[in-house]
Amino acid sequence: MEILKQRILQDGKCPAEGVLIVDSFINHQLDTQLLMEIGVEFARRFAYSRANKILTIEASGIAPAVMTGYCMGIPVIFAKKAKPCTMDKALQSQVHSFTKNIDYNIVVNSEYIKPGDRILCIDDFLAYGSAAESLIDIVDQSGATLVGMGFVIEKSFQEGGDKLRKRGIHVESLARIEELSNKCIKFCD
Amino acid sequence: MEILKQRILQDGKCPAEGVLIVDSFINHQLDTQLLMEIGVEFARRFAYSRANKILTIEASGIAPAVMTGYCMGIPVIFAKKAKPCTMDKALQSQVHSFTKNIDYNIVVNSEYIKPGDRILCIDDFLAYGSAAESLIDIVDQSGATLVGMGFVIEKSFQEGGDKLRKRGIHVESLARIEELSNKCIKFCD
Numbered sequence: 172m173e174i175l176k177q178r179i180l181q182d183g184k185c186p187a188e189g190v191l192i193v194d195s196f197i198n199h200q201l202d203t204q205l206l207m208e209i210g211v212e213f214a215r216r217f218a219y220s221r222a223n224k225i226l227t228i229e230a231s232g233i234a235p236a237v238m239t240g241y242c243m244g245i246p247v248i249f250a251k252k253a254k255p256c257t258m259d260k261a262l263q264s265q266v267h268s269f270t271k272n273i274d275y276n277i278v279v280n281s282e283y284i285k286p287g288d289r290i291l292c293i294d295d296f297l298a299y300g301s302a303a304e305s306l307i308d309i310v311d312q313s314g315a316t317l318v319g320m321g322f323v324i325e326k327s328f329q330e331g332g333d334k335l336r337k338r339g340i341h342v343e344s345l346a347r348i349e350e351l352s353n354k355c356i357k358f359c360d
Numbered sequence: 361m362e363i364l365k366q367r368i369l370q371d372g373k374c375p376a377e378g379v380l381i382v383d384s385f386i387n388h389q390l391d392t393q394l395l396m397e398i399g400v401e402f403a404r405r406f407a408y409s410r411a412n413k414i415l416t417i418e419a420s421g422i423a424p425a426v427m428t429g430y431c432m433g434i435p436v437i438f439a440k441k442a443k444p445c446t447m448d449k450a451l452q453s454q455v456h457s458f459t460k461n462i463d464y465n466i467v468v469n470s471e472y473i474k475p476g477d478r479i480l481c482i483d484d485f486l487a488y489g490s491a492a493e494s495l496i497d498i499v500d501q502s503g504a505t506l507v508g509m510g511f512v513i514e515k516s517f518q519e520g521g522d523k524l525r526k527r528g529i530h531v532e533s534l535a536r537i538e539e540l541s542n543k544c545i546k547f548c549d
Binding site: 186190192194195196199200201202203204206207229230233234237238240241244245246247248249251256257258271279280282283 | 375379381383384385388389390391392393395396418419422423426427429430433434435436437438440445446447460468469471472
């Protein structure tokens with residue numbers, strides 16, 4: 172997605188090798204027009220999938236997931252990082268954050284994902300794939316079918332994308348980064 | 361906003377007096393088409409405001425804020441509940457959650473709100489107004505101008521709305537609830 176790549180080159184920051192900060196348009200301040208274009212592009216790439224629900228993780232996944240859901244005409248469920256006291260039946264899975272070096276649980280109310288549902292997962296970043304594996308785990312527990320996974324940015328020099336594709340999952344990343352240092356941001360294609 | 365009120369009556373749950381659960385379309389599972397209508401309505405009500413940025417809080421505020429930002433053609437900043445290690449200069453404020461009975465800090469990178477900015481705050485719920493007061497505090501610290509505050513649902517039987525309006529803030533709530541029990545959900549107008 173050319174407009175996204177250009178924006179990463181223009182406004183992305185790389186304070187250390189392998190680290191990409193996109194706080195000014197994706198992760199903290201949100202460029203709502205770009206996010207809609209991201210939604211349109213995911214909807215185009217997964218048009219074939221017959222997804223009936225999107226699953227993401229709070230907080231950074233919500234904006235791209237909501238735009239995609241709007242474009243596809245389907246609802247979004249966002250996994251929460253804490254279980255609300257009002258949630259009775261929860262699907263849970265553990266995520267390891269390599270950035271923060273902590274483990275945390277993600278939680279989804281089991282009422283919202285059922286056998287028969289066709290789930291498209293959307294998130295902002297794919298790196299080591301820990302959050303992605305947890306989303307798959309939640310879908311598996313629910314008995315629903317995973318139809319694909321879409322990521323705004325993939326760090327293809329980390330192992331998450333390879334692991335998911337080897338499992339036969341249809342993965343679409345709108346910007347795949349091959350090399351990331353303060354001297355160079357290089358895309359795969 | 362009639363379509364929202366009807367949806368609250370249809371799918372909102374009130375497990376205890378004063379408590380409203382809208383997890384199935386606003387807070388956990390998101391009805392993306394309804395959220396776009398919410399964005400259109402906020403954009404209409406604040407069209408006069410010359411807002412150039414929207415401020416909200418993760419996670420439940422993001423979806424209505426992003427749709428509103430898209431409709432108004434302006435970016436959204438979401439306050440984070442934890443300060444990322446990559447954020448140098450932060451505006452911070454403390455929120456008291458009456459639901460969870462805890463205090464937590466919200467954090468915004470000071471690069472994204474500056475004097476001269478005209479800030480519209482959007483959030484999902486207005487009840488006691490603690491989160492709203494913290495958003496105002498962040499805007500005040502930044503030197504920017506607060507041009508209005510929009511809430512998807514206001515519990516008008518709690519004090520937040522009155523406090524904000526007494527301060528002269530332009531508050532718009534799309535559904536104002538006057539009475540809330542498991543027998544009755546009554547709107548103000």
